[in-house]
Amino acid sequence: MDHPIKRDHSRFRKIVKGRVRENLRKYISQGQQIIPKGTDKFTVPMPQIDTPRFKFGDKSQGGMGQGDGKPGDPVDGQQDPNGQPGQGEAGEGEGSKELEVELSVEELAQILGEELALPNIEPKGKKSIHSQVDRYTTVGNVGPDSLKHLKRTYKQALKRQVSMGTYDPNNPTVIPNRADYRYRAADTKVENQNAAVVIYMMDVSGSMGDEQKEIVRTESFWINLWLKSQYKDIDIRYIIHDATAKEVDENTFFRTRESGGTLISSAYTLCKQMIQADYNPNEWNIYPFHFSDGDNWSADDTKLCLQLLDEFIIPSSNMFCYGQVESRYGSGQFYKDLNAKYSDKNSEVILSKIKNKDGILDSIKEFLGKGK
Amino acid sequence: MEMRSSPIKGKLRDLQIEIEGYAKEFGLDFFPQIFEMCDYDTINILAAQGGFPTRYPHWRFGMEYDQLSKGYRYGLQKIYEMVINTDPCYAYLLQVNNWVDQKIVMAHVYGHNDFFKNNMWFRTTNRKMMDVMANHGTKIRRYMEKYGVDKVEAFIDRVLSLENLISVNEMFETQEIKRHRRELNEQARTESEDDYVNDDRSEALKSFMRTKKRGEDLRDYEKKSKEDHKELVLPKKIPPKPERDLLQFLVNFAPVEEWQADIIGILREESYYFLPQRLTKIMNEGWASYWHSTIMTQRALDASEIVDFADKHAGVMAMSRQQMNPYKVGIELMRDIEHRWNTGKFGKEYNECQNMSEKNNWDLKLGKGREKIFEVRKTHNDISFIDEFLTPEFCQRQQLFTYKYNPRTGRYEIDHRDFLGIKSKLLAQLTNFGSPMIEVDDANFKNRGELLLVHRHSGVDLDMNYASETLKNLFHIWTRPVNIRTKFDEKEVVFHFDGKEMKPLH
Numbered sequence: 001m002d003h004p005i006k007r008d009h010s011r012f013r014k015i016v017k018g019r020v021r022e023n024l025r026k027y028i029s030q031g032q033q034i035i036p037k038g039t040d041k042f043t044v045p046m047p048q049i050d051t052p053r054f055k056f057g058d059k060s061q062g063g064m065g066q067g068d069g070k071p072g073d074p075v076d077g078q079q080d081p082n083g084q085p086g087q088g089e090a091g092e093g094e095g096s097k098e099l100e101v102e103l104s105v106e107e108l109a110q111i112l113g114e115e116l117a118l119p120n121i122e123p124k125g126k127k128s129i130h131s132q133v134d135r136y137t138t139v140g141n142v143g144p145d146s147l148k149h150l151k152r153t154y155k156q157a158l159k160r161q162v163s164m165g166t167y168d169p170n171n172p173t174v175i176p177n178r179a180d181y182r183y184r185a186a187d188t189k190v191e192n193q194n195a196a197v198v199i200y201m202m203d204v205s206g207s208m209g210d211e212q213k214e215i216v217r218t219e220s221f222w223i224n225l226w227l228k229s230q231y232k233d234i235d236i237r238y239i240i241h242d243a244t245a246k247e248v249d250e251n252t253f254f255r256t257r258e259s260g261g262t263l264i265s266s267a268y269t270l271c272k273q274m275i276q277a278d279y280n281p282n283e284w285n286i287y288p289f290h291f292s293d294g295d296n297w298s299a300d301d302t303k304l305c306l307q308l309l310d311e312f313i314i315p316s317s318n319m320f321c322y323g324q325v326e327s328r329y330g331s332g333q334f335y336k337d338l339n340a341k342y343s344d345k346n347s348e349v350i351l352s353k354i355k356n357k358d359g360i361l362d363s364i365k366e367f368l369g370k371g372k
Numbered sequence: 373m374e375m376r377s378s379p380i381k382g383k384l385r386d387l388q389i390e391i392e393g394y395a396k397e398f399g400l401d402f403f404p405q406i407f408e409m410c411d412y413d414t415i416n417i418l419a420a421q422g423g424f425p426t427r428y429p430h431w432r433f434g435m436e437y438d439q440l441s442k443g444y445r446y447g448l449q450k451i452y453e454m455v456i457n458t459d460p461c462y463a464y465l466l467q468v469n470n471w472v473d474q475k476i477v478m479a480h481v482y483g484h485n486d487f488f489k490n491n492m493w494f495r496t497t498n499r500k501m502m503d504v505m506a507n508h509g510t511k512i513r514r515y516m517e518k519y520g521v522d523k524v525e526a527f528i529d530r531v532l533s534l535e536n537l538i539s540v541n542e543m544f545e546t547q548e549i550k551r552h553r554r555e556l557n558e559q560a561r562t563e564s565e566d567d568y569v570n571d572d573r574s575e576a577l578k579s580f581m582r583t584k585k586r587g588e589d590l591r592d593y594e595k596k597s598k599e600d601h602k603e604l605v606l607p608k609k610i611p612p613k614p615e616r617d618l619l620q621f622l623v624n625f626a627p628v629e630e631w632q633a634d635i636i637g638i639l640r641e642e643s644y645y646f647l648p649q650r651l652t653k654i655m656n657e658g659w660a661s662y663w664h665s666t667i668m669t670q671r672a673l674d675a676s677e678i679v680d681f682a683d684k685h686a687g688v689m690a691m692s693r694q695q696m697n698p699y700k701v702g703i704e705l706m707r708d709i710e711h712r713w714n715t716g717k718f719g720k721e722y723n724e725c726q727n728m729s730e731k732n733n734w735d736l737k738l739g740k741g742r743e744k745i746f747e748v749r750k751t752h753n754d755i756s757f758i759d760e761f762l763t764p765e766f767c768q769r770q771q772l773f774t775y776k777y778n779p780r781t782g783r784y785e786i787d788h789r790d791f792l793g794i795k796s797k798l799l800a801q802l803t804n805f806g807s808p809m810i811e812v813d814d815a816n817f818k819n820r821g822e823l824l825l826v827h828r829h830s831g832v833d834l835d836m837n838y839a840s841e842t843l844k845n846l847f848h849i850w851t852r853p854v855n856i857r858t859k860f861d862e863k864e865v866v867f868h869f870d871g872k873e874m875k876p877l878h
Contacts, residue, residue, distance in 0.1 A: 003376070003417055005437050006434075007429060007434075008437070012432070052533050052841030053838060054808050063784075064696045065691075065695060066696065067693040072786060073785060099435075
């Protein structure tokens with residue numbers, strides 16, 4: 001049985017998750033507060049969860065220190081009101097340290113899902129991919145040394161010694177022999193797998209400023225998070241475009257700034273090629289996201305875009321999402337053009353306008369709220 | 373619950389016997405000492421639970437555990453030792469510590485043990501607290517089963533918020549004073565109750581009824597006095613005089629259910645148990661450090677261990693510019709007292725001596741140092757310890773200073789090195805174990821059954837955000853609006869909390 005403190009610990013985790021949920025809007029609109037840690041964990045900073053008590057207001061109080069220095073010398077950067085690490089007598093000490101909470105992808109996604117009332121995604125009814133998974137669930141008599149199960153081995157040796165009468169309680173030495181060795185063994189299971197690919201396209205022409213990109217970055221973080229929690233395997237591809245389009249890695253995606261004009265069709269064409277090359281729509285759940293400030297070079301190009309969407313992108317995708325980030329320079333015309341064609345009745349296309357950082361949460365809800 | 377620690381044996385047990393021998397030789401007087409060995413996870417659990425293997429279920433133990441475990445994992449902090457005030461005295465050793473560490477810890481623990489047993493502020497603590505804590509756990513778990521985990525935990529949260537509102541004096545009340553006080557309370561009660569019938573209604577309900585009844589009484593009196601022009605006699609105030617033990621007051625007078633009253637009582641008992649440790653932090657650590665240092669350097673240390681010992685000792689004694697290190701100040705003050713009483717550097721003659729070199733070389737060869745510090749460890753707490761033994765020479769030698777916040781630079785800066793300033797700052801920090809002094813003044817404030825607290829302002833304002841949240845918790849227990857009279861920005865003000873928000877009363 002686990003120590004009861006594990007239950008206290010999970011109560012604490014529950015409270016923490018509640019806090020994250022309460023402050024989700026803040027976390028989202030302030031962007032970078034949530035720090036990915038490894039591939040499947042995040043660190044969320046939050047103020048210490050304090051039991052409120054009557055206490056003195058801090059700043060006026062000052063304190064006492066030891067060491068050299070003249071009056072007026074700073075006592076060093078930030079004041080640290082906590083005891084030295086590891087020394088405090090237990091049962092006291094109320095610090096105001098920051099709490100760093102680790103949450104897994106699933107936990108964070110669950111919070112997002114509950115807060116936005118997001119429906120679970122129903123994967124397309126197309127053929128799933130099968131994959132073989134090895135899990136070490138059993139114990140066997142043969143195996144490599146690296147998988148040796150010491151506890152079982154010694155247990156086996158002890159059993160043998162006891163039954164043979166060679167075990168001496170006064171000198172409890174247990175020596176396993178070859179036949180006692182036990183190894184962890186793998187069970188191979190076939191698992192159904194839903195695979196998904198997210199293709200982000202972004203306009204990087206001059207009119208998309210840093211703030212706009214920041215919004216896209218935050219939004220894509222949460223979209224990825226949600227989709228990762230819904231699909232076992234997920235590919236993420238990035239396309240930037242101005243008058244031409246190219247595929248880039250994540251870092252370049254958010255950093256590149258070009259000055260040229262804008263031909264959205266270039267991105268859509270590349271997206272189409274990408275899908276044709278790598279992602280058979282029968283096997284993959286495909287999510288193209290396009291972010292721009294709504295400027296396109298010409299009405300002709302817009303026409304070409306609509307044609308690409310109609311003929312290929314929309315039929316092969318779960319949904320096509322267009323997010324328009326408001327900028328000082330953008331006309332927002334592209335949204336109007338899309339909206340004229342795909343207004344609400346067509347649920348494969350989702351359009352969203354993101355005014356500023358505070359609009360991110362609502363926009364995420366628009367994109368993901370349909371469970372597709 | 374089975375604890376994942378085991379008694380020490382073999383070489384470590386021999387070491388304990390050796391160290392215990394030295395401790396006895398030096399005249400330390402301690403409870404039987406039990407050392408248990410555990411791994412870091414177990415010591416983190418114990419530390420999170422205030423040193424006790426079993427506590428009541430509460431999320432904050434989980435939070436402590438979370439942080440301790442992380443601190444250990446990232447190598448930021450490590451708990452070396454853990455000792456609790458019980459008879460026999462339990463202490464825990466960390467498995468991964470090396471031999472010298474274990475030696476230091478053992479010597480240190482004997483110092484704490486002696487302090488627990490002899491310091492008068494610990495005299496009334498329950499030495500069977502391990503059992504008491506376990507019982508508290510059982511009781512509260514039972515309440516959780518009956519009333520629901522969320523409900524009980526939420527109530528505990530509320531009470532914890534008031535946990536520091538207890539009275540230091542309470543620990544020193546003799547039976548007689550206790551009886552007298554109880555009588556006073558009873559008197560106040562019965563006077564306001566008058567013809568109150570004894571029935572089986574709960575104490576909680578009764579106290580609530582009393583509050584209501586007082587209002588009616590008053591109206592009756594008014595009516596009567598109008599009728600027969602009798603003198604108006606107001607019922608006595610509750611509490612008769614300001615009361616610092618708010619938790620006890622709530623048990624007596626708040627309209628709580630029986631299980632709630634029990635939980636308040638449980639948390640109050642635990643709070644009082646930990647109180648002496650908060651009152652003697654500097655002395656206790658100073659005393660234990662004095663003894664680990666003395667035992668190690670004069671007896672237990674092997675020549676090959678000196679560097680390791682010096683390293684560990686220096687780590688514990690490290691000075692900080694932002695904070696007073698109780699270990700450092702404690703041990704140095706103990707040594708200073710020892711030195712002064714060895715040489716006779718105290719008393720009228722020494723103090724009035726004007727010749728500095730004579731003062732420096734003052735030595736009456738009294739040799740009473742050891743005896744004096746044993747006496748000090750028995751009768752003092754941190755406040756009287758600092759008040760009586762802190763000297764200008766000591767402050768200078770220890771490079772003590774005070775610092776304050778400079779709003780212009782936004783930093784904390786050294787203020788001064790003036791002896792009296794340092795002393796009063798230290799004392800202020802220690803007064804009422806560092807908490808604001810708050811008393812219950814009136815349970816029927818404005819004759820509306822509202823509660824009035826009074827903050828004895830001593831120069832530093834309350835943190836108003838915390839005050840508001842705390843009043844909110846109190847409101848839920850008292851179930852009527854609660855008020856606190858304090859000073860804010862140099863002005864007397866009564867803050868009123870009506871269940872929704874806190875605002876000043878005009």
